[in-house]
Amino acid sequence: MPMKADRPHMLTEEFEELAFTARNRMEGLRLEFIDGQLRSRALLDGSHGRVVQWLTRICMRHHPELWLHPGRGLKVQTGRNGRAVPDASLARSDAFAGQGEWSDPGAVLMAVEVTSWDSDTDRRHRQEKPRVYAESGIPVYLLIDRAECEVAVHSEPGGQRYECVRTVSYGRDVHLPDPVGITLQTEVLKDWVR
Template identity: 40%
Template sequence: MAVPQFGQAEVALDEFEAFDAAAPEGFHVELIDGRVLVSPAPDGDHDEDVAAIGLQILAREPTLHIYQGRGLTVPAYRAGRARVDGAVAPLGYFRGQPSWSDPAGVLMVVEVTSGREQDAEVDRVDKRDAYAQAGLPVYLLVDRHRGEAVVHWDPEGGVYRHSATSAFGAQLALPEPFGFDLDTSELA
């Protein structure tokens, strides 16, 4: 399947939907800032990192759940579609929603870097900016290439106004509505 590479011409929403429908099993297709991004399915460590975060959230707030691989519309800047590694929302929020869901009830998006170091820039910059533009309250990035977790919060004017970083093994203070220190010792 021929897929536009990062940095090439913008892709319209209908063109993206055709790419998404034709993607081979095991690949994630996203539309971020007008560009189609294709990545292989995550490895086991990737999934375990998301699950570890989800368990810590659930232990503190049993009404919340982390949904892995959820498709969200991120329309603030351009028509966008992100297949997030984790979407933290109230249990039942996605019931009845289409495969590309409204992110309005999502409290935090979690992404875990994978693949090559150069691919991580999409999570560090492009997705961060798209999530801020969509008004997602908190963005947590598990950066396996740098060995750190970064939390961004308080989006205003299309950018996150605050961020904090912790090396793996240290505590990372999550902002409200979470308000607890995330243990990053299980992240790899």
């Protein structure tokens, strides 16, 4: 039976200490704390990084005042007791200056996740992350799903879910609604799947 947020595995402060220690001792390991449960993220492969690079270039071309911050820890969920590490967060270039490892998501315009080949991808990327990002009020959640060869754009956060979800197969254009306002041509994503 899964642990509930009202009966967490540990306190948020204990998680932050554990995540800090793990990051400094085990290169590439990223920990998250969602619904009171400890989650680990697998090491990222080269194609995963290439997808984030591709998206970074597009965002910079359209919004030079913004930056796609990779791996920025965010305080998520209602009450901000959860901790998530999106693959990238679109925000002003100075949005997180002076902040610690975990930032308030208020400045984030879009959270981005690129699926890896983890056994828990369905639960984490397709179920938990849309919910916690919506709860946090992040306007757009972009899921680049390499397992399904699809791009899902979640928008209009309304409490515990996004009210609008648009999914397209790789090769089709997809519009990222305001405040992002960019149309992605996804054909190139076919090069970065297994």
